[in-house]
Amino acid sequence: MAEDKKQRSVRRPPSARLTRRALVLVAAGAVLAAIATFVVAGFQGADGGGTDAGNSISTTGAVAGEAFGTSTAGDCLTWTELDASDLTKVDCEQTHLFEVVADIDLSVFPGTEWGPGSRFPSVLRFTELREEQCTPDAMDYLNGRFDPSGKFSVGLINPGEAGWAAGERTLRCGLQFSSTTGNLLPIKGKVADQDQSRAWEAGVCIGINNGVPADPVECTKPHAFEVVSVVDLSSQFPEGLPSIEDQDRYLEQTCTETVNQYLGDPDGLRNKTLTLFWDNLNFGSWLAGSRKVNCSVGKQVEGGGFASITGSAKGDILIDGQPPVPPPPVPEGRSLPAPLPGAVPLPGS
Structure with missing residues (x-):
């Protein structure tokens, strides 16, 4: 019985489990980077159990500009600066980085956490807000057709410290296309119209x-x-x-x-x-x-x-810097083993 199980674990392809495990490690590194840079934080499920550095918290470097202040669900935004200080609104058929799914006005929330003179929230707090507020809004925006393991992730744009100090308390929740390290990749067209x-x-x-x-x-x-x-x-x-x-x-x-x-x-x-x-x-x-x-x-x-x-x-x-060395040829008359189209499954698989 044990031998049969061992053979099955070798023959059965891992279905890129190794890749998913790698993405988990990348995600952990992205969190540390997020805390240091105040640009990227959070995760998106990679396969229902793994994670990847898919979600981000972007901050505008100026007091709420027109594009940030007027954007609403269905608008598409883009920028080139790391702090999104040059954020602009574009037609969604053009290359962009963020599709707005909702705006969240924290000033109407109960309590003093968001009141006048309150401290600018940490990246981890914004990450919590994204999970609590933006993820459900993204699901509603896409009528439930959001692939949690797909190429799009849920993000959040906040007004930045300058905007916060000036009293701006509105956040923008949206969809974006993130690489495994958290860098945002360009999108063309509405997410609802694309294969995710x-x-x-x-x-x-x-x-x-x-x-x-x-x-x-x-x-x-x-x-x-x-x-x-x-x-x-x-x-x-x-x-x-x-x-x-x-x-x-x-x-x-x-x-x-x-x-x-x-x-x-x-x-x-x-x-x-x-x-x-x-x-x-x-x-x-x-x-x-x-x-x-x-x-x-x-x-x-x-x-x-x-x-x-x-x-x-x-x-x-x-x-690793060296040309591969082909294995010895299979002796004539000896059949090739069954193909092994995958890495050895992870322990416990």
Whole structure:
């Protein structure tokens, strides 16, 4: 019985558990950065259990400007300064960073915490407000179709210390697209009109920081993994959400086929000593309309995390600065083992 369980844990792909674990570590670092910079804080669920540095607290550096003071649900905002002091309102079809879902007037809240002369709240307090006030508003704004594991996260913009000192007590809750390290990425179009799947386009490389995934980078730069394809699960499972086991069975075959096409060589993955892995969709994502997942290739290191890869997997690569050494050829007449399109499951999986 124990032996059977062990074999199943080896054969069964981890469905990017390693990636999710990495995102948890990245998220922890983002919190520390948030406390130091007063720009980013908080988390968004990555798979219903994990986290990623997805939510942010942005602060305007000036007393409430026109864009901040007049924006309401459905407006889209953008800025270039770290403190959002140049915040402007733009058409949502243009590139922007924030789609407003609600404005919260703290001056009508009971108690003295928000009254005249009150101290400017800490990042952690604003994070609590975002969870208490903004997350429910985002769900209402999207009529319940918000993917908590998707590419969009809930954010909050406050008036900054100057605005607070001048008596401004209104916050803006909104939706944004955050990288794993908390940096905001551009959005085009309303969130309600988009697929919220956290899937990158084929050919995108995700950077690496101390062995964990970071922000998208050029594949010529060090990265954790490279996306080889996007798979729409609705084509195979039109009836509804498939179980994780059914997703894995389908994606093992599909991702193996797509990576062989992507690399142009059925032995390419093996010869480059890379690992194939993929994501899964959970019930919350499926309910929100997300249907897409990524097939990706990277290099797991012993103890967890990723090795640093330089160069696209389509060509010559370096792994931790060294060219990969292909394993010995399989002796003629000996069958290849079943593919292992994923890293070893985490302990306790």
